[in-house]
Amino acid sequence: MRGLYIGRFQPYHLGHQAVLEEIAREVDEIVIVIGSAQESHGPENPFTSGERMEMIYAALGKGELRKRCIVTTLQDINRNSLWVSHLQSMVPCFDLVYSNNPLVIRLFSEAGVEVKKPPLYQRDVYSGSAIRVLMREGGDWERLVPPAVAGFIQEINGVERLCQVSKSDSASSADSAMHSSKETDF
Numbered sequence: 001m002r003g004l005y006i007g008r009f010q011p012y013h014l015g016h017q018a019v020l021e022e023i024a025r026e027v028d029e030i031v032i033v034i035g036s037a038q039e040s041h042g043p044e045n046p047f048t049s050g051e052r053m054e055m056i057y058a059a060l061g062k063g064e065l066r067k068r069c070i071v072t073t074l075q076d077i078n079r080n081s082l083w084v085s086h087l088q089s090m091v092p093c094f095d096l097v098y099s100n101n102p103l104v105i106r107l108f109s110e111a112g113v114e115v116k117k118p119p120l121y122q123r124d125v126y127s128g129s130a131i132r133v134l135m136r137e138g139g140d141w142e143r144l145v146p147p148a149v150a151g152f153i154q155e156i157n158g159v160e161r162l163c164q165v166s167k168s169d170s171a172s173s174a175d176s177a178m179h180s181s182k183e184t185d186f
């Protein structure tokens with residue numbers, strides 16, 4: 001039996017890891033799909049699909065779980081009604097899907113694919129957006145991701161990239177800072 005787990009993994013965190021371990025108790029193999037593969041270098045999607053793949057492999061380590069996982073990537077398409085067929089045409093076969101994302105659940109259910117909702121692990125804390133906020137604000141994000149993922153993000157200067165791509169151009173030069181002091185929308 002093969003399960004599919006799709007996410008943006010921006011970044012891959014301990015909530016994702018807990019879900020993966022839960023799935024591994026129920027199926028023999030897991031297809032991990034890195035969605036929105038075309039996205040990177042943005043405030044919501046700072047990491048490339050290749051970097052996210054490195055994070056997942058780093059978190060899986062070299063143990064038994066890694067041997068049971070197939071990691072692949074998938075670009076978005078602009079038509080939700082065709083997305084499940086698009087995914088099925090691009091990734092290895094699977095028997096059921098694990099997701100808590102309402103749109104993903106809806107699209108697979110309408111296509112007649114079985115979907116299971118894994119338990120939520122402190123979703124307010126273990127969430128990509130909360131972790132990106134901590135990264136931008138100098139908070140303690142490292143404890144929310146597997147240690148190997150924290151090491152990888154540091155290696156690629158991921159926090160610096162996120163901070164830089166989250167700035168607006170009006171905040172990036174002293175000249176515009178002087179001008180912006182006259183603006184009223186700050």
Ligand code: NAD
Pocket residue numbers: 006007008009010015016019034035036037075076077078079080083098099100101103104107118119120121122123124126127128
């Ligand atoms: P995500 O990384 O936010 O989450 C991945 C999965 O983990 C989700 O099911 C989420 O609910 C679950 N999760 C996260 N934190 C958790 C926690 N603490 N406890 C338990 N579960 C937790 O990714 P996502 O946004 O759900 O990824 C969906 C992907 O599918 C996106 O890339 C999206 O673009 C893609 N998609 C594309 C189309 C299209 O192209 N038309 C349509 C639908 C979905």
